[in-house]
Amino acid sequence: MIRKAVEAPRACAWVSLSDSGIPTLLSVGACPPGNEGAAALPAVYPEWLGDRAFAAAHGARFNYVAGEMARGIATPKMVTAAARAGCVGFYGSAGLPLSEIKSGVAEIKSALGPEARNWGANLIHSPQEPGQEKAVIDLFLAEGVSRVSASAFMRLTADVVRYTALGLSRAADGTIRRANHVFAKVSRAEVAEAFMAPAPEKMLQQLVAAGEITAAQADLAAQVPVAADITAESDSGGHTDNRPAAPLFSSLAAARARIAARFSLPESSIRIGLAGGIATPQSVAAAFQMGAAYVLTGSINQSAVESGLALSGRKLLAKAGPADVAMTPAADMFEQGVQVQVLKRGTLFAMRGKKFHAFYRSGASYETLPAEDRRWIDDVLGEPFEAAWQATRTYIQRVNPAEAARADADGNKRLALVARRYLFMGAQWAREGQADRTADYQIWCGPAMGAFNEWVAGSFLEPVEARTVRQIALNLMEGAARITRAGQLRAIGLTVPAELFSFRPVAFE
Template identity: 65%
Template sequence: MTSSPLHSESSASTGPVEARRAFPSQQTAGTALDIYPEWLGDQRFSHQHGSRFCYVVGEMARGIATPLMVIEAVKAGLVGFYGSAGLRPETIAAGIDEIEAGLGKNAPAWGANLIHSPQQPGYERAVVDLFLARGVARVSASAFMALSKEIVRYSARGLSRAEDGSIARSTHVFAKVSRAEVARHFMAPAPDKLLAGLVSAGDISTEQAELAKLVPVAADITAESDSGGHTDNRPAGPLFSSLLRTREDACAEHGLSPDMIRIGLAGGIGTPWAAAAAYQMGAAYILTGSINQAAMESGLSPEGRKLLAEAGPADVAMAPAADMFEQGVEVQVLKRGTLFAMRGKRMWEIYKARSGFEDCTPDERKFIETALGEPFATAWERTRAYMQGANPKELALAEAEPRRKLALVFRRYLFFGAQWARDGEAARLRDFQIWCGPAMGAFNEWAKGSPLEALENRTVRQIAWNLLDGAAHITRMQAMRATGHDVPGSAFGYQPGLFQ
């Protein structure tokens, strides 16, 4: 059995096949097919976004998906998203400058992250203003439970009539969802009330509002299954089929063609077998996240990347989310080598049981101050200083209610867990918060004994090309088996190598 064109057992390969080959117009039943990585997924996706492959290097918040990661992803033929969520607008602007310097102005196949931020009034608007002013053509929308006026504004502002009468988009929303009821909002046209408010405020034109009534808010829906960070731990198969059904229902309700909406799959994709399975289910594209945190271009510290490289598939846990602590929302994080998940969970239990720090038992107070690394009073003064500028209204409520004060201090610890992991704060190694799903451990098991075991060889290019080439090989083996060939199980193996 020959391997697919991207495969390299050593570093001697020159990389993926350099020219696309025309897809055969007819196939004869019972013959083996050549299958190339470029053919995996929905070709309308790569055509629309200007990528070679239907593969997205997903955003990882607070700059873990760095501008360099975006640049290298695009150069490798992928779509790359800058992890701009949670960063200050001026920091995001500097990141956009770096991307444009590396790729050129108006380069295709890249975008940035917009995270729903109800606890930071004005933040979403400031970021959307920046994206529109700088011509960021793609936005990955995450943590949205419903549409906000800002994501609708971004989507509608890019709508226009093409010369042939069709509706053209210059702003593309990728909606990352894990529930059908959330996906339905993005699969439908924007609500009239939201559009009318945006027109009244001068945020969009009347023509843009009318066009927005004829197309879905997002043409690309990313089904987020068991991923790192914010996740509902959904199994990929049931989630994907649920979103397929939701697309049918939403399009029937609003008179849209289902082909207007592409559904990709993310979460748990860390090996060629997972990638092949996603494409076989009908995913228009795949998105990888956790495995890219260990890449050389990642914004995670070398210490954090080393911890990730040692993880197994079960070395993950759920912990409270800093941005939605009081609501009980959790994120999936690395468990191996850190105490973050355990400490975060105990903080949540204390918050539920106590009316404030003064109400805690001596053991609880000792635990809190040990985790914080300083007296509670000192931690509160630092928190207070920040909140005076970030959200004075919430600070005023906390000053009057000890339980809110406790929550804000806990949120600060949870926030800094991720910051310490990015900065490589050696003294806080046990408090590193590293967003991670089981895909990371699966990747490590697959890469063991290969060139990709070494961290210095893990780049977004090497990771993606190995996954894509392996997925094409596995798909070809399955196609041969499905057309009557005797294909042994050993033929489905694929060992990673390096490409030049």
């Protein structure tokens, strides 16, 4: 009977209490005759897990987000598949040329139609490329992208505030409506607070003075959070602080309470979702039990058929265990020492990236390094350093001439820029599946990938050819519902076998 109650979470479970208070499970489904005084344990639907206001705001069936993975790893096809499955999908537009972002957005809009609201695109903080964030926001506004996931931000920027403010209006009943939604992906409370709070007055005044927003929009922006959806990014692939999920979520919940009290906002106006480590039904159920409004998956979708990663890279991911990841310097913030988490098994990328950064931190230039180290650099680059520098300089001269000029006079800076190009190309080679560069693949992923592989081992989802965003999402949410039901039964005093807190993948029609 206990097993039936867990495996049929959409049916009520009927329980009676003896005089001693010990519960008895009577039936699943209809209340048995003669037990009119029995108590009903309500149904658990996957659609009910999380904050129903989130799904309503974004036109989704589930409180589940297929997160953006930069450089087009989260493809338009992935976004479309996620949205059609009833989830929210984000396009991995970060790091792509504006023309490619525009065509990707057009593909999504064409596939989903003008009424679809459960999709968006990625805006990544780009301190190395002045004007890039503004250009991307301008494109999103022009193309009607109404949901933006802002990632890797260390502070609030005027362009994020502008995007939010331009979408605000006053409804007939006096409430403030959002047309543009920011999802702020953060791993620190101090960064989260800037997005949770209304936009700073000084920033709003500057935007009004520049003609970027109206005074009326500035007034509305001063009354609502910049971002109503905050994604707590725990130990994840790519940019990460390797934060444990539970302490991070608790920290952001406390930050929300502080901000709500300071600005007289209802706490419910700020939803907190959880990302990083979301890979099994247990992790999904745990996130919702902690109070997460929604969950966001990333690494595990990278192994799906809709991923922009080449088949060779997806096969490497499918072999990963929870410990087969490593930290290495980030291409976009190499000089600052910012790191990303990548796949270690089957590649040498993490080790090579760290060695490049050690050369840079030592203050060396290519010319001052020992001959052995110069040979190593040329071998890893696959070409002489000077050729790599000329190709790098051509690009840097176009996007940031001042930085190119600095590098012309500073050998250490030249070494850093060439290293950044190598790190950047690692992701490109993985996307293209370049066979002779497998050892240099940069594949962003966290420990969740290994946990997912362990969960699906021996099931229909084990082969990468069978992994779709839809099947992954539906299995995670169905499994989470069953585990939540098992938790309900245990919480009222019933003995629930340990194996019922597990769920094996099944193929959904």
